[in-house]
Amino acid sequence: MEIGVLYSGEFGKRFVSNLAYPDSCPHFGACGIDECDHCKAYDFSDRIVLVRELDEPASYGIYIEKPEEIVGKVECEILVAINLHPDIIAELPGIADVRSIIIPVEHPAWLSVGLREQVRRKCEEAGIKFYTPKPFCSSNTPLTNLGFGKPEFRVEMNGNVIERVEVVKSDPCGNAYYVARRMQGYEISDLREFWKEIHQHQCAYPCLASMERDAEIKEAPFHLAGYVMVYQFSRACGVDAESFVPEHMRRFVLE
Known part of the structure; x- marks a missing residue:
């Protein structure tokens, strides 16, 4: 390639x-x-x-x-x-x-x-x-084929604690690796706080997607990137995060 x-x-x-x-x-x-x-x-x-x-x-x-x-x-x-x-x-x-x-x-x-x-x-x-x-x-x-696209993770849980995270596929900017490292050791006790934590680490990398509203997706690309990351990481932890994603964004995030 x-x-x-x-x-x-x-x-x-x-x-x-x-x-x-x-x-x-x-x-x-x-x-x-x-x-x-x-x-x-x-x-x-x-x-x-x-x-x-x-x-x-x-x-x-x-x-x-x-x-x-x-x-x-x-x-x-x-x-x-x-x-x-x-x-x-x-x-x-x-x-x-x-x-x-x-x-x-x-x-x-x-x-x-x-x-x-x-x-x-x-x-x-x-x-x-x-x-x-x-x-x-x-x-x-x-x-x-090189491991870049919509982020994917492999997560090992010890009860509610995230014990180990492996990046299966990273977003092309490499943000997934930072999220994986920072979320390792996190204890999931409150879903809203869990989702907030994932998104905060994504922002801290920092994510460079625009905060300007896009007419086609009806929100900023930055927001869509956040929904994708939170949903993908949550799913790897066995957590259903569909409720975190607004209805109008689900066709972009869940598919």
Whole structure:
């Protein structure tokens, strides 16, 4: 699996660092340099064949006449495009020699519904698989084969105490590992406090999904990421957390 990444902004840096330099997570506000126990026992740097940081979308102005000159040559199996100018996104199926394109939507401005459907049609015509998780941790993509997607855990309980937590699948930013470490040893006595604890650790990593409301999911991507994490971790502990998830969010979280 050959991975290429085109990105701008902090989330892109976090994503690349998590794949290639997993020990760097203390620098992002996680456990801290002195507390790091190197729990992320992986390194996918050999799978990354291209990383190109572009300028922030607004710096290019409203229109880009020749996106291909900015993007350059792109050849890989899976291309992850993070926070790019709309004109660049629109031309990716023609510019990139790829099998799959993943455009995560951590912020509503990263990919409008109209542009998403335009790119989807172009990908179908070119025989390219297209994924647009909103946010990145809310659904699975080809990166699931490396252990990244909607977070999953394996939890050993001793009565009501969380004795051991293993990350089966992490969100692409690596947040699941921090939640797993911090929740180990926690005693579940009150469900509301339990759910609050999970979410607080997710925020402390910190989660970089936007707090801006998204019209399609009717809440901020940040909130959806929180519901996903709490639900997935609770389920691994044998706790039914469906009641924690608002009715309008259940189709995104439970499916």
